[in-house]
Amino acid sequence: MIFYILLFILGLAFGSFFNVLILRYDPEGSLFSFKRLSGRSHCPHCSKELKPSELIPVLSFIFLGGRCSSCGERISFFYPFTEILTGLFFALVPFLINNFYGVPESTFLTGGAPSWYYLLVFLWLIISLTFLLVALIDFKYYVVPDELNLILFLVGIFVSFLIFFHPNSPAPFRTSFFENYILIFSPFENVLWNHLLGSLIGGIFFLLLVVLSRGKGMGFGDVKLALASGMVLGWPDMGLAVAISFIAGGFFGALLLLLKTKGMKDKIPYAPFFVLGVFLTMFLGHSIIFGYFKLFGF
Ligand SMILES: [Zn+2]
Structure with a gap:
């Protein structure tokens, strides 16, 4: 159980990265362009750079009350939604495949599977x-x-x-x-x-x-x-x-x-x-x- 919870948390962090990937995507260019993906995250309304404490998946959104700390503009639900979905998939997919193949969690975690x-x-x-x-x-x-x-x-x-x-x-x-x-x-x-x-x-x-x-x-x-x-x-x-x-x-x-x-x-x-x-x-x-x-x- 703890294993899947850890996977969920790891997935939340990946979800934050997906948000950057999606937000900075330009349909005319390449999806994985390093130039677009590098650089600090900022508020899309007032362009203020986000502090590290404002970059925690889901939690930052909750503590900020869904608003930018600088301009007070609403932050889209799309961000925590992406993070939670990514977290769920990180945990559910290994769980699903293990169930599908009948591999018990203990076997999987101790390296007992091929x-x-x-x-x-x-x-x-x-x-x-x-x-x-x-x-x-x-x-x-x-x-x-x-x-x-x-x-x-x-x-x-x-x-x-x-x-x-x-x-x-x-x-x-x-x-x-x-x-x-x-x-x-x-x-x-x-x-x-x-x-x-x-x-x-x-x-x-x-x-x-x-x-x-x-x-x-x-x-x-x-x-x-x-x-x-x-x-x-x-x-x-x-x-x-x-x-x-x-x-x-x-x-x-x-x-x-x-x-x-x-x-x-x-x-x-x-x-x-x-x-x-x-x-x-x-x-x-x-x-x-x-x-x-x-x-x-x-
Ligand atoms: Zn702002």
Whole structure:
């Protein structure tokens, strides 16, 4: 338990760094530009430099009462929100993967799991944090940086090979978050084909949407995100993530229309819904499919 609390605190600190990354991002330039990332943090309203005591994740926001100590302007909830989400993912992802593979916390902490497994947990953490950044940046700028798609694509290939070389250890059917249900949904047993298939189906599906909607609903950015995410998730996991994203996006869009905060022509960023679909697939994929079949009496 203490281990996961420590991970959460480490995640909060990473969340502060993500805030800097997101706030200083310029869609025209590179995401990881050292020039933009260096230099002290300051209030976006009055430009006053922040003291070290004002840089503590979440706590500074609470003690400052959500306002800048110099000009009194409100500080956006976006900052503590990013920090808490990042903290949660730092703790939840290793917890999830350990549960998924049936690795007890004591085994994990004492180095009892195979070394490739620690690499796998680390890669899933990188994947999750990249997806989180994708959602937050798309929410703020309506664009997904190519750097993040590239990270997802490359780590996706890496993870596929890692699982490929250790197919049934420490537990069988752990090549997909569908677990044993993968046998129903995928034509391939080979994890490499499954991940290539996820990437291709995702990419082609969004390309068709772009062509059919003439770029009004989806853009080529979404095609790139689908190619990269499909490589990470594989098939059929990618299909479930997309399905959830359309259901969630549809509900949210209808809600905004009802509340009249947005009109038919307003843009709604897609990636946050997709990332929600990805995380629900990761955390609940097997339960969702199990529940679906139970609902229809199988
Ligand atoms: Zn200020």
